[in-house]
Amino acid sequence: MHLNLHGWETAYYALEWAIRLGALAIVPLRRSPQASAGWLMTIFFLPVAGLVAFWMIGSPHFPAWRRERFESLKPYFDRIARELGRHPPDDPGAIDALAQRLGYFPAVCGNAVELIDDYDGLIDRLVADIDAARRRVLLTVYIFADDAVGHKVADAIARAVGRGVTCRVLFDPVGSHRWRRGTLRMLRATGAEVQEALPFRLGRLRTRRDMRNHRKLFAIDGEVGYAGSQNIVAKDFRRGIVNRELVARVTGPVVAEIEATVRADWFLETQVRPDGEDAEDVGDAQDGRPPARTGDACLQLLPSGEEYAMEGFETLLVWQIHQARRQVVLATPYFIPDDDVVGAMRTACARGVAVDLVMPAVVDQRLVHLAQCSYYAQLLDAGVRIHQFRDYLLHAKNVSVDSRVAIVGSSNVDLRSFKLNEEASLLLHDAASVAGVEAVQRGYLENSDPVDRDAWSRRAWPRRLAENIARLVSPLL
Numbered sequence: 001m002h003l004n005l006h007g008w009e010t011a012y013y014a015l016e017w018a019i020r021l022g023a024l025a026i027v028p029l030r031r032s033p034q035a036s037a038g039w040l041m042t043i044f045f046l047p048v049a050g051l052v053a054f055w056m057i058g059s060p061h062f063p064a065w066r067r068e069r070f071e072s073l074k075p076y077f078d079r080i081a082r083e084l085g086r087h088p089p090d091d092p093g094a095i096d097a098l099a100q101r102l103g104y105f106p107a108v109c110g111n112a113v114e115l116i117d118d119y120d121g122l123i124d125r126l127v128a129d130i131d132a133a134r135r136r137v138l139l140t141v142y143i144f145a146d147d148a149v150g151h152k153v154a155d156a157i158a159r160a161v162g163r164g165v166t167c168r169v170l171f172d173p174v175g176s177h178r179w180r181r182g183t184l185r186m187l188r189a190t191g192a193e194v195q196e197a198l199p200f201r202l203g204r205l206r207t208r209r210d211m212r213n214h215r216k217l218f219a220i221d222g223e224v225g226y227a228g229s230q231n232i233v234a235k236d237f238r239r240g241i242v243n244r245e246l247v248a249r250v251t252g253p254v255v256a257e258i259e260a261t262v263r264a265d266w267f268l269e270t271q272v273r274p275d276g277e278d279a280e281d282v283g284d285a286q287d288g289r290p291p292a293r294t295g296d297a298c299l300q301l302l303p304s305g306e307e308y309a310m311e312g313f314e315t316l317l318v319w320q321i322h323q324a325r326r327q328v329v330l331a332t333p334y335f336i337p338d339d340d341v342v343g344a345m346r347t348a349c350a351r352g353v354a355v356d357l358v359m360p361a362v363v364d365q366r367l368v369h370l371a372q373c374s375y376y377a378q379l380l381d382a383g384v385r386i387h388q389f390r391d392y393l394l395h396a397k398n399v400s401v402d403s404r405v406a407i408v409g410s411s412n413v414d415l416r417s418f419k420l421n422e423e424a425s426l427l428l429h430d431a432a433s434v435a436g437v438e439a440v441q442r443g444y445l446e447n448s449d450p451v452d453r454d455a456w457s458r459r460a461w462p463r464r465l466a467e468n469i470a471r472l473v474s475p476l477l
Contacts, residue, residue: 019047038473062211062306066268070307073264076275077104080260083290084108084253095405098319099302099427102312105260107300107429110293111252115408115436116228117396119235122247123149129220130156136166138219138262140197142175142212142410143231146182153232158190167192170265172213173199175231195269197422211306214421216247216410217262223291225250225258227301227426228408229397241364244389246331246396246440248408248426250299253290257301261424298429304411305422313411313425314418318344320401324353327402329441331358333395334365335372336414342375349383358444360395361388368414370470380453387448394444398437405429406437 023043027036043050061067084106096107116122130137130153137160144150157167169187173180173196180196187194197213218226228247235243250258263274304312321328321344328348335357348355357379363369376386399407409425411417428434 016047019051020044023050041472067307069268069271070264073267073274074104076264077260079275080104080256080290081106084256086253086290093429095316095320096300096427096429099300099312099316102308102310102315103302103304105257105301105303107298107427108253108257108290109298109430110295111250111254111297111299112295113297113299113428113433113436114249115246115440116249117244117246117440119230119243119245122226122230122245122249123152123232125249126218126226127152127156129218129224130160133160133163133165133220135221136168136219137192137221138168138259138266139232140170140213140215140217140262140265141232142172142214142216143179143233144169144171144176144183144187145179145231145233145237146186147179147234147237149234150179150183150186150232154186154190157187157192161191168195168266169193170195170197170213170262170269172197174210174212175214179233195266197265197269199269211420212422213265214410214417215261215265215303215424217258217424219255219259219262222255222259223251225255227258227410227424229395229410238364238393241362241393242391243395244360244392246398246408248428250297250426251291251294252297252299253293254299254301254426256290258424261301261303265422296430297433299433300427300429302407302409302425302427303423304425306420311418313407313409313423314338314341316425316427317341317399317407317413320399320405321345321348321355324348324355324401325351327354327356327400329356329358329400329438329445330413331394331396331398331441331444332413333360333393333397334368334412334414334416335359335375336368336416337375338415338418341413342378345379345384346382355384356387356441356445357384358387358389358394358441358448360393361390361449362393364393367470367473370467371473372414374467374471376451376456380451380456386451387445388451389444389448391447396440398441400434400438400441403431403434403438406434408437 020043023040027040081104100106116125137157161167169192171183176183184194198211216228216230226247226249228245230245230247266272267274302312318340345355380386397409397411406428407425409423411423411425417423428437
């Protein structure tokens with residue numbers, strides 16, 4: 001039997017060009033220029049493999065059923081916002097108004113906030129709060145490991161369940177992939193309700209593996225809340241790398257916003273109504289009133305993700321950099337920005353604003369590091385001061401602008417956090433709280449080495465080439 005290999009080769013060649021030409025018509029639709037360029041390059045070089053990858057992860061949108069489920073939460077968010085309207089800022093401004101339009105929650109006063117950058121101390125504090133819980137413990141986290149740290153928190157959850165406390169844990173199966181099975185066994189053994197966030201599905205309920213719930217939000221009894229960058233895993237879970245984090249522990253009315261976000265995430269996975277309308281949840285509905293005042297801090301939670309109308313964290317960040325008059329300090333472990341962020345930083349420098357970008361010298365993801373380094377030259381040329389934090393992987397994500405607003409949260413300054421991940425950012429509006437974040441950032445700067453513009457310009461050409469290649473594919477990272 002004779003096979004006409006020439007005919008198959010011609011057909012395959014034609015298929016590759018059909019894929020390439022089709023990509024030119026489809027890929028640029030509803031995508032940023034960076035994402036379009038990355039996908040087009042991939043598909044032009046590897047048409048068949050690129051098409052398969054594009055089909056799997058090329059559309060940065062949740063399926064219709066999930067968007068509809070999120071839309072049904074709007075009345076719940078509105079009710080929370082109305083209840084919190086009893087604690088408005090003394091001097092409401094444009095920042096909190098925009099943040100409310102983006103994330104649905106208002107700025108509220110009467111809170112107390114404690115900034116914690118002691119990794120093990122944070123875990124001890126969380127365990128103590130769980131041990132003091134009387135009604136409910138609600139956790140949403142990207143990584144929950146079954147290591148010593150995870151077991152420490154799980155043991156506290158088991159003790160809480162034994163006291164009759166409702167405990168729910170939502171963790172991301174991709175972030176926790178190294179420990180996923182062990183974590184499920186460990187948490188289920190505590191008696192807590194356990195759910196994976198955004199599990200990968202095919203068919204009618206199809207979801208994507210790369211769109212993740214990256215939030216780290218904890219709510220205890222509706223009275224204590226945590227928001228920040230720290231996962232429930234040992235600080236040195238990567239060999240030779242020790243993480244440094246920043247988390248805000250809060251009490252007061254803003255805890256209602258943290259709990260509402262955690263409950264909404266739970267509903268999106270389980271359909272258990274956050275407001276008690278589902279019969280399964282009647283006995284565990286969120287209280288009809290926000291927590292009592294505990295201090296003077298003015299705080300606001302800004303959730304962001306694909307369900308929201310705009311890229312909340314990025315939109316607020318770009319606008320605030322443009323509004324800056326004196327100084328912007330931005331700490332992030334991963335920096336793969338879009339043109340809006342880069343343009344805002346360069347324009348701020350041109351206006352005489354001091355812009356400090358703090359990133360870790362320790363590298364945990366080589367390709368991401370090369371991609372972010374590709375931006376250094378144009379930022380340094382514009383006057384941005386780049387600092388590399390020594391010894392630790394500075395995994396903290398925070399921003400301060402002109403001593404008038406600060407942000408502590410889970411969002412990196414990269415396209416993944418802007419476009420794909422579910423994130424949560426805590427805005428600090430009052431002077432005392434902002435000063436607390438600035439004090440932490442001064443510590444970062446004191447323990448960092450500046451990137452010298454002239455020395456950077458002399459790096460070897462193979463390194464430059466690697467950076468440029470990584471930048472081309474950065475929208476896919």
